């Protein structure tokens with residue numbers, strides 16, 4: 084398989100050139116850092132990698148700060164939710180989607196989580212079907228509604244030492260530990276407020292019953308630094 088990347092961030096070259104006013108407002112609310120220092124290229128370089136070294140890019144959902152660097156990955160395969168992608172195509176304005184942030188040949192290089200084999204996981208099944216990314220149970224995926232349709236979350240490791248990449252299902256690990264939803268003033272950002280609250284509560288319950296798990300929301304700098312986990316696998 085090679086190296087796997089979870090989301091691309093918001094590439095300053097590509098993203099800034101296409102950002103609309105609403106997208107800039109979104110980035111401001113979401114505390115998105117679009118500087119060159121935090122770009123995916125810079126992050127990969129710290130690991131001694133370049134975009135062409137990445138075999139698979141998992142796209143959790145289609146907000147610009149998660150797909151803004153996708154065009155840099157000219158040879159990689161992509162993985163996303165079919166329902167999530169089709170929803171973004173159907174409702175680009177409401178879901179903040181820019182098709183031009185994706186490579187032109189995205190669909191020919193994309194696989195869908197819904198087509199992966201399923202695996203039994205009594206803990207993650209609170210979110211519905213559980214998918215097996217590599218076919219060995221090492222990385223399991225679930226699709227979490229609320230912030231965006233069918234957001235791809237990935238669990239690495241077993242029940243004793245797991246790392247759960249939850250993308251924007253919560254904005255901080257503290258929000259999960261306290262079951263604290265985002266301000267209702269940000270409702271316009273989210274696709275389904277009721278589902279967001281329900282799934283945040285599920286994450287909260289998992290956090291209470293598994294205090295050794297690392298929950299890593301994409302915008303939580305603290306948990307990103309603490310977890311020191313990357314969805315990478317080299318073989």
Ligand SMILES: [Zn+2]
Pocket residue numbers: 144146149230231251
């Ligand atoms: Zn988002």
